[in-house]
Amino acid sequence: MEIEPARPGARARVRAEVTHELLAIAKQHLGIHGAAALSLRAVARDAGMVSSAVYRYFPSRDDLLTALIVDGFEQVAETTARADASVRRNDLRGRWMAIGRAVQAWAIEHPHEYSLIYGTPIPGYAAPEATIVPVQRAAATMVAILSDGVASGAITSQARALSRAEKAALAPVQTAFPDLPPDTLARGLLAWMSLFGMISFELFGHLHNVVDDKAVFFEHELGRLADLVLGTA
Amino acid sequence: MEIEPARPGARARVRAEVTHELLAIAKQHLGIHGAAALSLRAVARDAGMVSSAVYRYFPSRDDLLTALIVDGFEQVAETTARADASVRRNDLRGRWMAIGRAVQAWAIEHPHEYSLIYGTPIPGYAAPEATIVPVQRAAATMVAILSDGVASGAITSQARALSRAEKAALAPVQTAFPDLPPDTLARGLLAWMSLFGMISFELFGHLHNVVDDKAVFFEHELGRLADLVLGTA
DNA sequence: TGTACATCAGTGAACGCGCGTTCACTGATGTAC
DNA sequence: TGTACATCAGTGAACGCGCGTTCACTGATGTAC
Numbered sequence: 001m002e003i004e005p006a007r008p009g010a011r012a013r014v015r016a017e018v019t020h021e022l023l024a025i026a027k028q029h030l031g032i033h034g035a036a037a038l039s040l041r042a043v044a045r046d047a048g049m050v051s052s053a054v055y056r057y058f059p060s061r062d063d064l065l066t067a068l069i070v071d072g073f074e075q076v077a078e079t080t081a082r083a084d085a086s087v088r089r090n091d092l093r094g095r096w097m098a099i100g101r102a103v104q105a106w107a108i109e110h111p112h113e114y115s116l117i118y119g120t121p122i123p124g125y126a127a128p129e130a131t132i133v134p135v136q137r138a139a140a141t142m143v144a145i146l147s148d149g150v151a152s153g154a155i156t157s158q159a160r161a162l163s164r165a166e167k168a169a170l171a172p173v174q175t176a177f178p179d180l181p182p183d184t185l186a187r188g189l190l191a192w193m194s195l196f197g198m199i200s201f202e203l204f205g206h207l208h209n210v211v212d213d214k215a216v217f218f219e220h221e222l223g224r225l226a227d228l229v230l231g232t233a
Numbered sequence: 234m235e236i237e238p239a240r241p242g243a244r245a246r247v248r249a250e251v252t253h254e255l256l257a258i259a260k261q262h263l264g265i266h267g268a269a270a271l272s273l274r275a276v277a278r279d280a281g282m283v284s285s286a287v288y289r290y291f292p293s294r295d296d297l298l299t300a301l302i303v304d305g306f307e308q309v310a311e312t313t314a315r316a317d318a319s320v321r322r323n324d325l326r327g328r329w330m331a332i333g334r335a336v337q338a339w340a341i342e343h344p345h346e347y348s349l350i351y352g353t354p355i356p357g358y359a360a361p362e363a364t365i366v367p368v369q370r371a372a373a374t375m376v377a378i379l380s381d382g383v384a385s386g387a388i389t390s391q392a393r394a395l396s397r398a399e400k401a402a403l404a405p406v407q408t409a410f411p412d413l414p415p416d417t418l419a420r421g422l423l424a425w426m427s428l429f430g431m432i433s434f435e436l437f438g439h440l441h442n443v444v445d446d447k448a449v450f451f452e453h454e455l456g457r458l459a460d461l462v463l464g465t466a
Numbered sequence: 467t468g469t470a471c472a473t474c475a476g477t478g479a480a481c482g483c484g485c486g487t488t489c490a491c492t493g494a495t496g497t498a499c
Numbered sequence: 500t501g502t503a504c505a506t507c508a509g510t511g512a513a514c515g516c517g518c519g520t521t522c523a524c525t526g527a528t529g530t531a532c
Contacts, residue, residue, distance in 0.1 A: 011495065011507075018508090034356035036269040041485065052487080053509045061486065119353030121437055123267035132442070166453045169446040189443070190431070190454045194423070197430020204354055209365070210422070213402040220399045221423045224461075244474075244528065251475090274518065285520080286476045294519065 019057050022047055023071065026064055030112045035122055040064065065116075066128055072110075072117040073134030079106045080141040092149050093226045099141055100195050100222040107199045114203060118196055136176075139192065145229065146180055146188045155231055157181035184231070191225040198222075252290050255280055256304065259297055263345045268355055273297065298349075299361055305343075305350040306367030312339045313374040325382050326459045332374055333428050333455040340432045347436060351429055372425065378462065379413055379421045388464055390414035417464070424458040431455075 025046045029038055040061050044051040058064045083102035087094040107114040116122075149155030162182045167174070170182055170189075177185065198221060201207055202214050211217045226232075258279045262271055273294050277284040291297045316335035320327040340347040349355075382388030395415045400407070403415055403422075410418065431454060434440055435447050444450045459465075 009496070015508085034353070037356055039485065040487090049508095050510055051485090052489085052511080055487075056508055115353040118433075118437070118439075120267070120348040123270055127438070135439075162453070165446065165449050169444055169449040169453075171445050173443045186450075186454065187457075190427070190457060193430040193434045193454075194427035195430070196434065197426040197428070198423070200351075200433060201426045201429065204351070205360070206351075206368075210406045211402055212404050213398065216398050216402040217419075220395070220402075220419065221426075224420075224423060228457075228461075242529070248475085272518065273520090282475095283477055284518090285478080285522085288520075289475055 015057075018047075022054060022057055022064075023067055026068055027071070027113070030068060030116065031110065032112075034112050035065070035068075035116045038065065038068075062125055065122065065125060066130055068113070069117055069127065069131055070134050072113045073131065073138045075110070075113065076103060076106060076117070077134060077137035077140070079103065080138065084141045084144070089148065090152060090154070092145055092154055092230055095145050096142075096191075096226045096229050097222055099145075100225070101219075103195065104199050104202075104218060104222075107203055111203055114199070118200065119204075142188060142192055143177060143180075146184055147177065149230065150180060150184060155184055157183045157231075162186065187228055187231065191229045194225055194228075195222070248290075251280075255287065255290055255297075256300055259301055260304065260346070263301060263349065264343065265345075267345050268298065268301075268349045271298065271301075295358055298355065298358060299363055301346070302350055302360065302364055303367050305346045306364065306371050308343070308346065309336060309339060309350070310367060310370035310373070312336065313371065317374045317377070322381065323385060323387070325378055325387055325463055328378050329375075329424075329459045329462050330455055332378075333458070334452075336428065337432050337435075337451060337455075340436055344436055347432070351433065352437075375421060375425055376410060376413075379417050380410065382463065383413060383417060388417055390416045390464075395419065420461055420464065424462045427458055427461075428455070 022043060026038065026043050029042060029046070038061075040054050040058075041051040043064070044054045047054075054064075058067070079102045080099045083098040084095050087098045089095075107118075121127075146155065162170075166186070167182045170185055173185060173189070174180070174182060180188075198218060202218065207214060207217075255276060259271060259276050262275060262279070271294075273287050273291075274284040276297070277287045280287075287297075291300070312335045313332045316331040317328050320331050322328075340351075354360075379388065395403075399419070400415045403418055406418060406422070407413070407415060413421075431451060435451065440447060440450075
C-alpha cells in the first residue's frame with residue numbers, strides 16, 4: 001500500500017517492517033472482532049504507537065481495509081495454487097477436490113478474513129482497483145483446470161447449448177479465456193459460486209440443525225460439483 | 234418482540250402500532266446504511282422520539298436486530314410461498330424456477346436485509362431461538378417440491394449412493410423429513426446453497442467483469458440447478 | 467358514576483465510551499556538498 | 500571526513516462526533532372500588 005520502492009536503505013527497510021507489523025496486528029484484530037469493529041486506534045495501541053502515527057503508514061482506515069482485502073485474496077490465491085500443485089496434472093477431479101477443500105479449510109481457519117472478502121460488503125467502502133488482480137488470481141487456479149481439461153480433451157462441451165443471449169452474458173470472462181467453450185465456462189462458474197455458497201452456509205451457521213458432520217457432507221457435495229465441472233454429471 | 238397480548242385496549246393497540254413503526258423505520262435505516270450502522274438513537278430520531286423512549290419497546294439494540302432478522306426470514310418465507318403457489322403443482326421444474334427467481338428478486342430489492350440474514354453474521358450478536366421457526370419456514374417451500382416429487386414419482390433417488398457416514402451427516406434434516414431419500418435431500422440442499430451462492434456473488438459484486446447480463450446468466454444457471462434438484466442432470 | 471390509585475409512554479439530562487482525523491512539535495536518520 | 504540541511508517517524512493534545520444505556524421525572528391512560 002505504502003511501501004516506497006526507493007532503494008532500500010535502513011529507513012525504507014524499517015518502514016516496510018513496521019507496515020507489515022501493523023498489517024499483522026490488523027489481521028489479528030480482524031480475526032477477533034470482525035471487520036466492522038476494526039479500528040485504527042486499537043491497532044495503533046497494540047503496535048505500541050500513538051494513533052496518529054499510523055497515518056504515516058496508512059492514509060486512512062479504508063486504506064488499511066484495502067490492504068487487508070488484498071491480503072485476503074492473495075491468501076486464497078496462494079492456498080488454491082498450492083493445493084492444485086499437489087495433485088497430478090491430469091487428475092482433474094483430484095485437482096478440483098483439492099482446491100475446494102483448500103478454500104474451505106482456509107475459510108474455517110480465517111472466518112473473518114473470509115467474511116471480509118466473500119461476505120457482506122463493508123458499508124461505505126468501495127473496493128479500489130488494487131483488488132482486481134488478487135481477485136483474478138484467486139479464481140485463476142480453478143479456471144486452469146477447465147483449460148487443461150479442454151486442451152486434453154477430458155472436458156467436452158456438454159449437451160445443454162447456450163443461447164446467444166447467454167453467450168453474450170458471459171462476454172467479460174469469455175474474453176479473458178477465449179479458448180474455453182461457453183458451456184464449460186458457465187459450468188465452472190456455477191460450481192465456483194456453489195462452492196462459496198456451501199462455505200458461507202456452513203460458516204454463517206445455516207447448517208445448524210440441518211447437517212451434523214459438516215466435513216463429510218462438504219466432501220460429498222464437493223464431489224457432486226466436480227461432476228458438474230467435468231461434465232460427468 | 235414486546236407486544237403484550239393482553240386484551241387489546243387502546244393502549245395495547247397504540248403500543249403495537251408504535252412498535253411496528255419503529256420496526257419500519259429500522260428496516261429503512263437497514264436498507265440505507267446496513268446492519269452495522271443501525272443505531273437505536275437514529276431510529277428514535279426518525280420516529281420523533283427521544284432515544285431512551287425506544288427502550289419501552291425494545292430492551293436493547295440486539296432485540297431490535299433480532300426483530301429485523303425474524304422479519305427478514307418471514308419475508309423470504311412469504312415470497313417463496315407466493316411464488317410457489319403461482320405454479321401448477323406438478324410442474325416441479327417451474328416451481329423451483331419460480332422460487333429461485335423470487336428469492337433472487339427479493340435479495341436485489343432488499344440487499345441489506347438479505348445481507349443481514351444470509352451475509353456475514355453480526356459480530357457479538359447471537360441469534361436467539363426466536364429465529365429458528367422463521368428460518369425453517371423459509372426453506373420449507375423448497376423442500377415441499379422434493380416431497381411432492383418423491384410422492385408423485387417424478388423424483389427418484391439417483392445413482393450416486395450415499396455412504397453410511399454421509400447419511401449420518403444428514404441426520405438432523407432427515408429427521409424432519411423422514412420420507413425423503415437421503416440423496417434427494419442432499420441434492421436439494423446443495424441446490425439451495427448454490428442458489429444463495431449465486432445471489433451472494435451477484436449482490437456482493439463478485440460478478441463484476443465476469444458476467445454482463447446477470448439476469449440472463451442467473452436464469453440459465455438456475456435451470457441447471459433445477460436439473461440437479463429433479464435428478465435430470 | 468365518580469374517585470383514588472396503579473400502570474405505563476415518553477422526556478431530558480447525564481454517564482462513559484471509543485472512534486477517525488488534524489496539527490504543531492521534537493528528535494533521529496539520511497543526503498549533499 | 501565533517502558539517503548543514505532536508506526528510507521523515509512518532510508524539511501528544513485536541514477537534515467533534517455519535518453511540519448504548521441509565522435514571523429520576525411528568526403526565527396521561529387505564530383499573531378497582
